[in-house]
């Protein structure tokens with residue numbers, strides 16, 4: 001998955017494993033992780049609850065973060081976001 | 086210039102808390118939302134687990150409400166702290182295992198801590214006098230304010246005019262005249278108000294905001310405590326109560342049997358924590374065994390699991406038993422007939 005970030009050398013690239021957690025826990029873990037990051041940093045969240053495809057983008061919109069990518073494969077749901085101001 | 090006052094609104098995702106926040110926002114107050122995750126919240130969960138709903142994942146109403154209002158939402162994990170509320174509620178339980186009054190006190194207390202840490206001025210809730218028989222009567226309102234420590238920093242915009250003035254009203258941060266005096270169980274005033282605010286899409290959960298108001302869920306929780314011999318739980322325990330068919334053929338063990346594919350996939354995630362079994366000669370569901378079992382118990386469990394697969398009428402089925410380390414063995418059993426599965430076994 002590191003290829004996702006290869007054109008943004010300055011940003012911190014973190015991954016959060018939120019597998020097996022049910023909503024809203026992946027959102028809470030994302031929220032807590034983002035608190036430790038700076039604007040422009042990126043976070044890849046890997047989940048197994050399909051509800052995150054709604055909830056994490058909604059949480060990002062409310063809080064001014066940007067969803068860069070969402071996709072799913074093998075019952076995993078992956079969201080890459082960029083921390084806003 | 087007067088200071089911009091800030092309020093935190095307890096957002097459950099229902100209409101009342103949405104309206105309460107809106108009323109205060111209309112008065113020029115900066116409002117942010119707070120939502121507490123106890124582990125029992127209705128949001129997400131079973132919707133997310135069950136296959137049928139996957140085509141259209143349900144939204145998290147608290148997030149959705151915050152987005153509609155254009156406010157930030159802080160979701161706070163209170164799973165650990167909530168245990169003491171549920172296990173030993175000072176004011177007792179409601180109709181089922183819902184400790185609503187203690188729960189309200191707890192949440193308002195957490196909100197009070199939050200406003201102190203975040204330099205906010207007061208707290209708002211969507212409570213309405215008489216809306217819920219246990220926690221929202223007129224006599225209970227001061228109990229919540231007092232025992233939470235929020236006192237007159239707790240404002241209920243929906244019924245404020247029927248309650249003593251709070252600090253935000255006394256200080257003139259909000260205009261008491263523009264607050265409301267709703268009482269009773271009718272939803273009409275809220276629906277009217279929603280119309281006035283141009284809100285036409287909202288959620289109105291019938292029972293309450295959490296699984297503890299559900300009769301069947303509460304029965305499973307009581308069963309869990311009885312079997313453990315102690316009132317305690319971990320997050321996984323309470324998640325598993327939301328999933329599958331729970332059958333307790335003996336006091337010391339129960340089976341959690343997936344009802345469909347989504348649940349099966351969810352239960353797969355617990356194969357390292359539980360002995361599991363599934364029918365390998367015919368299509369059938371995955372089941373977890375919760376408890377310490379003898380060879381005889383395992384045989385009975387296999388017969389029950391056989392009943393819920395497509396080999397239910399077969400003379401014999403193969404049931405593969407997998408222990409926590411992943412070692413497998415096969416039991417050949419005759420599935421039980423429906424009438425051999427006692428009604429009392431269903432939790």
Ligand code: SF4
Nearest residue numbers: 184185188293294295
């Ligand atoms: S319904 Fe559940 S979350 Fe709502 S007040 Fe009662 S116990 Fe608390």
